[in-house]
Amino acid sequence: MCGIVGYVGHQSAGPILLEGLHRLEYRGYDSSGIAVLDRDGAIAVLKRQGKLRDLEAAIDVMPAGGAGIGHTRWATHGVPSDRNAHPHASSSGDVVVVQNGIVENYRSLKVELESSLLDRGQGWLSETDTEVIPELIARELDRGCSFVEALRAALGRLQGANAVAAFHRADPSRIYAARKGSAGGIVIGYGDGEMFIASDLPALLPHTTAVYHLEDGEIATIDAEGAVVDRANQPPLRPQPQRVELDPVAIARGPYRHFMLKEMYEQPRALSDTIRGRARLDPPSALADEFNLTDNQLRSVERVLVIGMGTSLHAAMIGRWWLERIAGIPADFDNASEFRFRAPVIGSSTLVVSVTQSGETIDTLGAMDQVRERWGAPQVVITNVDGSEATRKADASILLRCGPEVGVASTKTFVGSLAALYLLACRIGRARGALDETELTESLEHLLTVPSLVERGLQLSEQCSEIAKSYTSAANFLVLGRGIEHPIAMEAALKCKEISYVHAEGYAAGEMKHGPIALLDQKFPVIALATRGPLFDKMMSAIQQVSARQAPVIAIGDEGDTELAELADHYLGVPHATDLLTPFALTPVVQLLAYHIALARGLDIDQPRNLAKTVTVE
Numbered sequence: 001m002c003g004i005v006g007y008v009g010h011q012s013a014g015p016i017l018l019e020g021l022h023r024l025e026y027r028g029y030d031s032s033g034i035a036v037l038d039r040d041g042a043i044a045v046l047k048r049q050g051k052l053r054d055l056e057a058a059i060d061v062m063p064a065g066g067a068g069i070g071h072t073r074w075a076t077h078g079v080p081s082d083r084n085a086h087p088h089a090s091s092s093g094d095v096v097v098v099q100n101g102i103v104e105n106y107r108s109l110k111v112e113l114e115s116s117l118l119d120r121g122q123g124w125l126s127e128t129d130t131e132v133i134p135e136l137i138a139r140e141l142d143r144g145c146s147f148v149e150a151l152r153a154a155l156g157r158l159q160g161a162n163a164v165a166a167f168h169r170a171d172p173s174r175i176y177a178a179r180k181g182s183a184g185g186i187v188i189g190y191g192d193g194e195m196f197i198a199s200d201l202p203a204l205l206p207h208t209t210a211v212y213h214l215e216d217g218e219i220a221t222i223d224a225e226g227a228v229v230d231r232a233n234q235p236p237l238r239p240q241p242q243r244v245e246l247d248p249v250a251i252a253r254g255p256y257r258h259f260m261l262k263e264m265y266e267q268p269r270a271l272s273d274t275i276r277g278r279a280r281l282d283p284p285s286a287l288a289d290e291f292n293l294t295d296n297q298l299r300s301v302e303r304v305l306v307i308g309m310g311t312s313l314h315a316a317m318i319g320r321w322w323l324e325r326i327a328g329i330p331a332d333f334d335n336a337s338e339f340r341f342r343a344p345v346i347g348s349s350t351l352v353v354s355v356t357q358s359g360e361t362i363d364t365l366g367a368m369d370q371v372r373e374r375w376g377a378p379q380v381v382i383t384n385v386d387g388s389e390a391t392r393k394a395d396a397s398i399l400l401r402c403g404p405e406v407g408v409a410s411t412k413t414f415v416g417s418l419a420a421l422y423l424l425a426c427r428i429g430r431a432r433g434a435l436d437e438t439e440l441t442e443s444l445e446h447l448l449t450v451p452s453l454v455e456r457g458l459q460l461s462e463q464c465s466e467i468a469k470s471y472t473s474a475a476n477f478l479v480l481g482r483g484i485e486h487p488i489a490m491e492a493a494l495k496c497k498e499i500s501y502v503h504a505e506g507y508a509a510g511e512m513k514h515g516p517i518a519l520l521d522q523k524f525p526v527i528a529l530a531t532r533g534p535l536f537d538k539m540m541s542a543i544q545q546v547s548a549r550q551a552p553v554i555a556i557g558d559e560g561d562t563e564l565a566e567l568a569d570h571y572l573g574v575p576h577a578t579d580l581l582t583p584f585a586l587t588p589v590v591q592l593l594a595y596h597i598a599l600a601r602g603l604d605i606d607q608p609r610n611l612a613k614t615v616t617v618e
């Protein structure tokens, strides 16, 4: 999703803005731009459709100036094009803005502002919603407001969640940043005689680890020496920056060809970090510390609802299994974007668990708001980003501690979310008396084996690569699984779609004969997840039905399963796991298959087309 950067200080802003934008590339974008302001008030706006390399190629001479803002745009209103790329200037050319989010009422604002544009003999220069923002600010400035007042008045006119950065020709020593609602964060970075802003920490870390996260409703005025933050009806304050501990090395790709590959190989370590100190054996306890809900509160919970989007929704589906089986509590999962607009029947005794690696997905945040406003139900968030908006909305957070995930396709945060959900099920199960000490110990002992399960699964990379080469031209895949492996089938299909651009459907195998089987022929490969759990025989029947239609079968099952291997065209053996933990054994293998299919097709694995790492628009 769109990314914002900004700089003011003693260095030349242009190269710093471009470098910052490179570090936000993983969020996904289809055009980019920078605007630089020099000491004399000269403004240079440079923008291009395509990748940052296209923008850089178009810059003959880097504009001089020690202040500027930059943007990577993920198109919502108006096609990806040079003219729709940000930054956008007011018709006077004096106010320059970049924006994340959506101005939902931009049509009516365009009509309202049009007459003053026409008076100047001008029209709108883009199809974006963004362009109304500098125009609104400029109008307020013309009325004699200060820049902060003008920005606040302009934001007050916008419907929808928005984050903006801006500057004004009249004041080359300052840039401004503001947040209204949950349109992704803005972080202010404190340097020595220079200041930075960015949507995400990775863009700041090469320069500083002293940061301030701008809150909803705040407007920051930033010069080379620091920032002043204005809040409505409160005196301005100079915030104290906090130190962040993110290691810049952790966000570098290292020897790996892609961030996605690196992050897949980090999964055993990431899982150990998620579990560390939260699965104690003697005496047994799950999530004993750093968790704000007491056993008493958990005992009063009558039902758990797990929500999320995309990969996080697949984790939520598996979470339901564990909550039912381990905690013995009624549980369900829901797609956050659908949940928000239904009339769900939940009450204050429902625990709502949101899974969101970024903590900023707008649909999930919207659902959390609704839960708080309508039912006041207790909320837990499972997220990788400390301080993210979701952590502020929840009563308790379980931080994944997976380290930054740069690849657009979620990998290590998926397994981290699974581990967190499993721990939560254990904690609720123990609080409710569904697990005795021995059962809790056994459940936690099983969980402690998952880093090594994943590690061993990752050793199948070569085999996955060989199989992928046989299917580089396949136009479709069906992925089948049953029980707790059904969500993994869906996750496998999602990974194929997003990085390999191959159409794939994840299905509960029992459902296949109710429709999808009509698709099958020798050109329609089927990936079958079939470990030796309670539903193994039923999966074997499904595979027989697939083979009878001559569709090639890639079976993933337990190591040494000759019966399965004989039935399949290709077979991948994963380490044996207890039937509740097979998702951990299967996940690395389905990720590797999708990765190698994408690699064989020569695709941009870390920045798949049209996708964004953090989805901050509806």
Ligand code: F6R
Pocket (backbone or CB within 6 Å): 309, 310, 311, 312, 313, 355, 356, 357, 358, 359, 360, 361, 364, 408, 409, 410, 411, 494, 498, 613, 614, 615
């Ligand atoms: C797929 C993927 C997305 C996210 C989804 C929710 O690999 O990453 O489907 O899972 O956009 O994002 P979060 O977890 O940040 O709420």
